[in-house]
Amino acid sequence: MKKYFLITALAFFALAANAQDFDTDPTLRVDNNEKDVHFTIGARMMADAAYYNSDFTPLQSGAAITDARIRTSMSYKDWYFYADFGFGKGKFSQKNIFLQYTKNTENGDAHSVKVGYYNDPAGSMARNTSLGSYHFISRPGSSNALGEGRELGISYKYNSDRFMAYQGVFTENAYNKIEAGFNGVTVAGRYLVRPIIDDNQTLHVGVNARFAHMGGGVTTNNVLKKTLHLGQSLETYVDEDEQFVSCDLPWINNVFDLGAELLYHNNRFFVRGEYMYKHTTKKRDSNTLWEASNNNIDTWGSYDWWLAANPLRNDNFHGGYVEAGFLIFGNPYKYNRGEGLLGGLNGKALEIVARYNYTSLNDINDGDYYAVGRDQYYPNGYMEDWPYASSSVGGGKANSYTIGLNYSFNKYVQMMFDYTYHRLQKDFLPYDKNVHVGQARVQFTF
Numbered sequence: 001m002k003k004y005f006l007i008t009a010l011a012f013f014a015l016a017a018n019a020q021d022f023d024t025d026p027t028l029r030v031d032n033n034e035k036d037v038h039f040t041i042g043a044r045m046m047a048d049a050a051y052y053n054s055d056f057t058p059l060q061s062g063a064a065i066t067d068a069r070i071r072t073s074m075s076y077k078d079w080y081f082y083a084d085f086g087f088g089k090g091k092f093s094q095k096n097i098f099l100q101y102t103k104n105t106e107n108g109d110a111h112s113v114k115v116g117y118y119n120d121p122a123g124s125m126a127r128n129t130s131l132g133s134y135h136f137i138s139r140p141g142s143s144n145a146l147g148e149g150r151e152l153g154i155s156y157k158y159n160s161d162r163f164m165a166y167q168g169v170f171t172e173n174a175y176n177k178i179e180a181g182f183n184g185v186t187v188a189g190r191y192l193v194r195p196i197i198d199d200n201q202t203l204h205v206g207v208n209a210r211f212a213h214m215g216g217g218v219t220t221n222n223v224l225k226k227t228l229h230l231g232q233s234l235e236t237y238v239d240e241d242e243q244f245v246s247c248d249l250p251w252i253n254n255v256f257d258l259g260a261e262l263l264y265h266n267n268r269f270f271v272r273g274e275y276m277y278k279h280t281t282k283k284r285d286s287n288t289l290w291e292a293s294n295n296n297i298d299t300w301g302s303y304d305w306w307l308a309a310n311p312l313r314n315d316n317f318h319g320g321y322v323e324a325g326f327l328i329f330g331n332p333y334k335y336n337r338g339e340g341l342l343g344g345l346n347g348k349a350l351e352i353v354a355r356y357n358y359t360s361l362n363d364i365n366d367g368d369y370y371a372v373g374r375d376q377y378y379p380n381g382y383m384e385d386w387p388y389a390s391s392s393v394g395g396g397k398a399n400s401y402t403i404g405l406n407y408s409f410n411k412y413v414q415m416m417f418d419y420t421y422h423r424l425q426k427d428f429l430p431y432d433k434n435v436h437v438g439q440a441r442v443q444f445t446f
Contacts, residue, residue, distance in 0.1 A: 052236075256281075286306070
């Protein structure tokens, strides 16, 4: 009795204190079979060390506890509650917390309704895969720059051996902490077809789509200004500097995401990849802003002149990656049909992996001239006073090549080693072309 009380107390402490999703079974479990109630508690810790070699802009080599989490769950009949909370790098953060109801049919199909805070289904295959089950130290940069993470909402999923349809409605801020405007609305879905699926191999092909109407922003001259930030680190968590590939998009209105994915695995080999496309639209009350600009000596004179000097247009960005892995020894790769994802290493194992990633946050008008000193693009191919601004976005490009070696001592402890070469191109950082990253990780999960 005392043992059960201690375990339960620890679990409720975890819920009160607060870990991303896991696809491994937790070690500690409390079962009340009479009432069909089952409670679990688990944890995860990741410690990384990284060395960076760059052409010009320095990165901070070193070591860090990049992730530390506690997870809890409770199931009752067809109901399932899950919560995990993180405190990596000394900062508390809420991760997944949701309630799910699942009904299985006689032929093995499943219908699920989920409500709470969890990963957007269209956020990319990589973003929906738990980092603790990933086969690289970091997810690919394109998924971090262009994919979406957790959102607050409600979703419905239909799953069978051959098909998965997963869609939901979400809001942009889990706590409605916005300075002005409203919380926005997102509709997203992920759809998979599995022409091959058995105990030894799986092939799935999928698409995803997402529409978000952005709602929250700040008020400028009595006009609501909404801004979207896109960016990625150099596929590392020790120094998460995003300045090499990032941009801020003011006056954002709507965001459209489209993606395609493919995954194949057998017992010893896997390959998977995704393509991601993001289209943004912009909107502002230009007339009110023009009138406000006339309240000083530097008036624009006419509304048309102001519009020419402050152009506004939609933007397009894209990226993608391909990953492959080979299991030298260990338990075979397994596919999670319920989530449409590849699982991690399970038990003593050794594997080698490789990845190519491409991210582009550039959307530059043909013929524009960029002045580094002013961090500004100019139309017509040279710097001039009129019109003085361009609608170009120079967030940068990255071609990244990674090779890795992963060794799992058992199903709880794993070591990972990655080397990544980044070929960069960003107009604001013309001297940064090559960055080399060597990383190692020790991971404990139960």
